[in-house]
Amino acid sequence: MDKRVFYAKELLEKAPEYDYIITAEAKGIPLAHEMARQSGKPYYICRKGAKLYMQDPVSVNVRSITTDKEQTLFLDSLEGNKLTGKRVVVLDDVISTGESLTAVRNLVEAAGAIEAAACAFLAEGDAADRGRNAAGKFQTGIPQLHGIVCQ
Numbered sequence: 001m002d003k004r005v006f007y008a009k010e011l012l013e014k015a016p017e018y019d020y021i022i023t024a025e026a027k028g029i030p031l032a033h034e035m036a037r038q039s040g041k042p043y044y045i046c047r048k049g050a051k052l053y054m055q056d057p058v059s060v061n062v063r064s065i066t067t068d069k070e071q072t073l074f075l076d077s078l079e080g081n082k083l084t085g086k087r088v089v090v091l092d093d094v095i096s097t098g099e100s101l102t103a104v105r106n107l108v109e110a111a112g113a114i115e116a117a118a119c120a121f122l123a124e125g126d127a128a129d130r131g132r133n134a135a136g137k138f139q140t141g142i143p144q145l146h147g148i149v150c151q
Helices: 003-014 029-039 077-083 099-110
Strands: 020-024 043-046 058-062 071-075 087-091 114-120
Touching (some): 003 029, 020 029, 020 077, 020 099, 029 087, 043 071, 043 077, 043 099, 071 077, 071 099, 077 099, 087 099
Parallel strands (some): 020 043, 020 087, 087 114
16 A cells, blocks of 8 residues: 555544645645545645745745755635635644644634644654643644644
């Protein structure tokens, strides 16, 4: 079985009810596509650059461990408007520092969407534990996944 198919299936089994999937460009795209294929639910991509087709894109800055400089992620307002009031799964392939995930979460919030879960197929080191309080609960109140993480 293709690893994307396996990881998508595992994440979908752990994910709560949701309406849309959203991920950052580029490594999360194949996984988002496969999750969308299996679930029948659409996905959107936060782009690393404003595209000519975008109308009034919303943007956030991010410094990911995989890049050596600050980047900006963009979400087209037409896509953002579809997310307003909807439950969204924020997807990343691997969580290292959590910066990319935080940037996408900020775009989800700016769009007025409800974060249903943050998911990844791997959380490196203590990445899955960041944001927990003394009781071991995520301070955001959003369920988290580990290893195959969907919280």
